[in-house]
Amino acid sequence: MPIPECKREMIAMYFVIGISKTLGKYDSIWVIVHRLTKSAHFIPVRV
Template structure:
C-alpha cells in the first residue's frame, strides 16, 4: 500500500466532491497498468457452466438491498432466475429474513 501511495502521490490530487473522496488519475497509461496489476489476482481458467436439462433444475439468485421500506415492511428484492429459460421471479423480502423463511417463500 505504501508503495502505491508513494508512486501516486506525485501525480494524484485528492478532491472532495459531494462528501466523497475521489482520486483524479492522470492519463498516464503505464501508471494505470502498474496500479491495476498490484490490486488484481491472477485468474484461473474459465470453465463454462453445464446447460441444465429441465426447467428450474438449476437457478441463480441475487439480492437487491438498500431499498425504501414498503407498507408491508419489505426492504429488499430476491431475484431468482432459471438458468435454462432465463425466466425470473422477483420476490419482495426483508433483508433480515432467515434461510428457512426464504425457503418457505421459494
C-alpha cells in the first residue's frame, strides 16, 4: 500500500439514501471510512 501524501487520502465518505424514515425523521446514512484502520462511522442524516 503506498504511503498517502495527506491525511485526507485515507478517508472515504459515502451516502446511503432511499431508506425508510426512522422515528427521528432520518432518511439517509452518512458513512465515513478510515481506509488504513478500516474503522467506520455511521451518522444518520436528513436529506
